[in-house]
Amino acid sequence: MTVKGVAAIGECMLELSGRSGDSWRMGFAGDTFNTLWALHALSGERPATYISAFGDDPFSRDQIDFLAGHGIGIGASPIIAGARPGLYAITLTGAERSFTYWRNDAAARQLAADPSALERSLKNQSLVYFSGITLAILDAPAREVLLAAIAAARAAGSLIAFDPNYRPRLWPSLAVAQAAVSQALAVTDIALPTFPDEQMLFGDVEPAATGARLAKTVNEIVVKNGEAPALVLAAHQQEQVPAIQVATPVDTTGAGDSFNGGYLAARLAGYAPAEAARRAHQVAAAVVQVRGALAPFDVLQAAFEG
Numbered sequence: 001m002t003v004k005g006v007a008a009i010g011e012c013m014l015e016l017s018g019r020s021g022d023s024w025r026m027g028f029a030g031d032t033f034n035t036l037w038a039l040h041a042l043s044g045e046r047p048a049t050y051i052s053a054f055g056d057d058p059f060s061r062d063q064i065d066f067l068a069g070h071g072i073g074i075g076a077s078p079i080i081a082g083a084r085p086g087l088y089a090i091t092l093t094g095a096e097r098s099f100t101y102w103r104n105d106a107a108a109r110q111l112a113a114d115p116s117a118l119e120r121s122l123k124n125q126s127l128v129y130f131s132g133i134t135l136a137i138l139d140a141p142a143r144e145v146l147l148a149a150i151a152a153a154r155a156a157g158s159l160i161a162f163d164p165n166y167r168p169r170l171w172p173s174l175a176v177a178q179a180a181v182s183q184a185l186a187v188t189d190i191a192l193p194t195f196p197d198e199q200m201l202f203g204d205v206e207p208a209a210t211g212a213r214l215a216k217t218v219n220e221i222v223v224k225n226g227e228a229p230a231l232v233l234a235a236h237q238q239e240q241v242p243a244i245q246v247a248t249p250v251d252t253t254g255a256g257d258s259f260n261g262g263y264l265a266a267r268l269a270g271y272a273p274a275e276a277a278r279r280a281h282q283v284a285a286a287v288v289q290v291r292g293a294l295a296p297f298d299v300l301q302a303a304f305e306g
């Protein structure tokens with residue numbers, strides 16, 4: 001029997017982190033990739049696919065090799081002649097991160113340019129994950145292609161997980177972002193929003209308001225809220241799951257993404273939603289103690305079991 005896979009759709013960039021004077025460490029990261037990375041580390045027996053579009057320059061080749069070297073395939077993602085990856089750099093104020101991007105002409109913006117490739121990549125997946133950043137890097141017609149492909153995967157039996165992950169600068173207007181995120185929620189089984197994003201995007205006054213709004217269309221919701229408890233709503237029950245207070249965080253990049261990866265891995269392994277959130281917090285707590293978005297697989301695994 002073929003083991004069904006896990007897939008994430010979006011943009012993996014070159015990442016500059018850990019600045020020391022003029023020196024930087026270059027890695028590969030991007031919100032949906034960060035989630036797949038943790039999910040794959042924690043459910044390694046399932047084939048993992050990162051669905052995007054890639055360039056054909058040396059950096060794109062390194063990126064694809066990096067994924068392959070960690071057991072992550074690219075499915076039928078197009079490789080586009082002359083295109084290249086986006087880049088972002090992390091600036092830290094204490095451990096709090098902010099990002100500078102060079103991504104306007106990144107290959108990933110063409111991830112829905114070939115609908116049949118998208119459809120092939122989405123075949124036979126037990127879980128498909130995407131985010132508001134995935135939607136934001138696409139133009140309106142490409143967004144429709146993507147959402148139709150996700151709806152088809154869902155109809156074929158894939159569980160769809162979505163984090164609205166709001167990056168205002170990537171959107172032409174608040175209204176366009178609201179409409180696209182609402183469309184995405186209509187094809188979502190598990191929503192993993194972050195409260196401050198929902199506050200900016202929809203004006204929610206508290207996490208419970210986010211939960212109540214999403215519960216109209218989505219069955220399982222976890223509202224993350226940084227160091228405050230996560231609100232878990234599933235099977236008509238609500239639970240607050242406390243976060244882990246890390247004494248010496250070094251870089252908060254990727255904390256929410258890794259939480260999502262830990263949560264989804266736990267749910268696929270059969271843990272109940274509140275226990276999955278507890279493990280997810282442990283995974284996120286490990287990630288804020290490393291520089292950049294990705295922690296080594298063994299660190300993630302120990303945190304998940306911790």
Ligand SMILES: O=C(O)C(=O)C[C@H](O)[C@H](O)CO
Nearest residue numbers: 029030031133253254257293
């Ligand atoms: O901000 C983005 O678009 C990124 O994907 C960069 C980071 O890896 C991500 O935001 C961390 O959550």
